[in-house]
Amino acid sequence: MPCDQALRLTSIGLASVSFIGLVLGASLPGWLMFLTASALMVTLLRTGPVNAITSVVRPVPLSATTWNILVLSGFLGFWIDSLWISGDLLASGIHFLLVLMVIKLFNLQHRRDYVHLYAISLVAILAAASRTSDLWYVPVFLAYLLAGVWTLLLFQLTKDTAVPSADLPRRLEPLESYSGVTPKLFWMANGLAAATFGLTLVMFFVIPRVNAGLYQKGYGENVRTSGFSDTVDLGSIGPIKRDRSVVMRVELPDRPTHEVGHFYVRGMAFDRYDGRSWANQLAHRRNLSEDSPEMFTLRGSKSHQLLSRGAALHQHIQLEPLDTPVLFAAPFAESVHGKFPAVQSDINGALYLPFPSSTRIEYTAVSRPNTISPDDSRPQPITYPESFLRHFLQMPVQSDRIAKLARDISESKQTVYEKAVAIQEHLSHNYQYSLDAPLAAQAHPLEEFLFVRKTGYCEHYATAMVMMLRSVGVPARLVTGFLATEWNEYGNYYVVRQQDAHAWVEVHLPQSGWVMMDPTPADGDSLAETLPAWHRVQSLLDSARLRWNRFFVQYSAADQLAVVRDIQTGGVSVRLWTLDSLASFLKPLTAAFEAGMSHLTGGYLTPVGTLVALLLAGCGAMAWLVWARPWKWPRRAAGAAGDEQVIVQLYRRTLRQLERRGLRKPAAMPPLQFIRIIQEEWSTASTAVACITELYCRARFGRVPLTTEELHHARETFKQLRSLSRS
């Protein structure tokens, strides 16, 4: 394929890749997508070799003025779009960019038009980067890099042929002109692209991150959640239980892979129920103390040491941008480490950011769940403060049926814990789980769930349990969050989706404090049991997405510092290991050296003297290496050999040929004198011998490199010499 045609193809490829990036990243109007795609197709067909097609899509000749008017119209459209249609400067800018691309695609005539197209495609891929950070950007970026390298290379190679020289006839070296895409050019371009990619990775991690932004903004819309505001209607979680959007990914570095099971991620807790919705009346937030930079600790956590606490659980959480400021963690969080301006908490133990994050955030949380104290298994008098009871024994006005049911279940139980377990088991065993429970429309949804339908989902179970517990005098509250069940075995983390949204109960035990209980029975449709093959692929992709987010999208100055610290630590280790290895390797040598020197100096050589001598020897070796550069030796020899070896071999073969014909060259005779003998003895061959001898002398003694043509000529002359017969 000719280079100019390849250039046109790669240029269209470059524009196409940036267009695809915009299509995937920004929500473009359908007409604009269609128009741009059509323009790309038409331009692609024009570059094709089929004349019939190219004649159909022949460019319409328009004057420069017309094209300029079109551009101005597009600019006018940009302002109209910006002010009245989309109302978003970035979105309308992207639309205008695509309009410019279409105009330029139809007007690709001169080389500067191609340069304009490259500039437009660069801005387009930049715009795509501003609109997304998803994994699909990786292949788009790689394709853009490959197309970019090819385009730049071909643009350079076609430069000399495209621009006629002013007054000098160009003397093109005819060895191997890149008039077409040869296999060599193909591999060279791809090799350059690979090298560029490798350097890109290095640079990406090395470039210092400076957060001096005046316009730091997220991309896309936040994920809409439900159940994490101060007031939550009963049944609001149900609709999002079919949404597979990823909300967060949670790694548990302390927990072995084989121990993974269900994992609760706590969001908010609610204390007041009015019969149809839950509210958090203890929503007053206070800032957590920042003990060390970016480390936020709950102030009350130390006082909880009196309680029976479980083992600390570290979680590394990557939270997608949500429409709620709630920070999620396993129950009950003690500290949060993350790059936040502040972290707040309410009395119910929920963690908050000052405002919802518009970008994906990463943080580490340490949680420590309460365990059941043995004291709670014994009946004991309970006294709660009035304010505590006002919040956690609050009940709406409702029929006595719920209270009667609770009493019936728990009357035989002595302790608070036993009562709670009895109610939990009753709900778990006697009710069915179903998302198709239109209880929200009922006047008394809880009674409808408990006594009529006996079918519902987590919210109904949890609400029922809280109300039943409160009716028998046990403080309880409803908690919303996520129940993660999807373990990604490729990345060793939990994938938490919208469909994992869950509600459960926290019961206050006199000695143990708040403990969590979940009355909702397990969903029969376990994902792991019916794991199809495509789901494995999804897991793999999600693992790649996590890595992409962690190492690229979320890469920060802190990560750079961490890498530097690791390198420093590793450097010390490597240095110590190298010194140890070197010492053990040199031990016999130094021992022999010391012995020899002590013999020479009569035992007066001190260890310092040995060290100085070794240092001097090392410096000498280094100086020799710098001066002699032995790594260049084989290359020098090879470089010098090259054509010289060829002509030397050819000359030797010529001498052998002459020897076969009775003309032996004495070893002491110079080559030029031997020519005179050949002239006298065998004049027919003298020209050929003289030619080869002259080239041999030039390369061998004159150190003048021979050209390919001269070597070729020498070979041909030798063939002629061989065909001659001496009479």
Place this chain on the structure above:
Amino acid sequence: MIVRRFTSHRSTRLTSEGLQFLFFTMAVGIAAINTGNNLFYLLLSMMLSIILVSGIVAEYCLRGLEFHRHLPDVLFANELATATLVVKNRKTRFPSISLNLFDVCDGQDIDRGLIIRELSPGASTLLSYPLVAARRGQLRLDGVRVTTSFPFGLFLKKAYFPVQGEVVVCPEIRPLADEILQDLLAAGQEHTAHRKGYGSDLYNLRLYQAGDDSRAIHWVTTARTSKLTIRETEAESQRRASIYLSLQAPESHGTEFEEAVTYTASLVHHLAIRGYHLQLTTDSSRSSFGQGNAHRFDLLRMLAFCEQREPHADIRPETEWFTEPQDTENSGALIVVRPWHGAEVPRSAGPALLIDPETFLGATYAM
């Protein structure tokens, strides 16, 4: 020394495309810093990598090149000659691609239109190009400048390779009309007697005598007369000419002086190829009488370096023997070329022909 090894003879210049690329790189960099978006940093890294790869590959293209220049022994001003340049890629792995070659003369790059598309590792190529010297004297080529914008055309990387070449540029040779030559020499011949001697033109035929050189036997006459006949040649002094070029001319007569030098060179050339024994004398130097191509080029080289002198300037002879008296009897005709009317004319015992500026500035050259 190591630093010099890497920095000397190298320079880099931005192309117009490179300038635009750099502008976009800076824009992306500002956007990356401003937004903190890591995908912007990724694009910035890609663009910086392209710049870096561009520099590294261009450096490898220019590294390991070896040049050998072949110039003609003598050049004539304003006459087309062919120079050759052998370029070898001493690298063992990497080719050199898209090379533009320039001659460097007095610090100036002279574009000869030489381009090498690709030079494979270990390969060499021969480039020939026309060489025209505009003025006489010493033409000195200092080296070869190689530029490449490979691979991406963003930068123009230049490397200088010192490949010295020197060649003498003789004055321009113009054809002289035969009649002018005849006119110039006729007067001289009238005043000279013919006599035998060593030469090439026939003087007489006579019978062979003992002791004669057998190489002088005239075989045609011997065969016709059946008597051994000897061929006597005319003495060379009959074909001698001494040319005197006055170097004295005011500064305002620079053009006339150059024309006088050109005329003298043309005279030397045409007389020499007619077999004349020639001597060239200037105000500062004098050659010996001589004949043949070697002598002709000696005289032309002498003319290549002669310099204009102010009138009445103190002129020092360049050679000691210049001050010695010469044999005026055997010097043949004396042709005096003077670029300025006020220039002194040397005294001569023999015939002297004076050529003034009107002669060589007029239409005296054959067309």
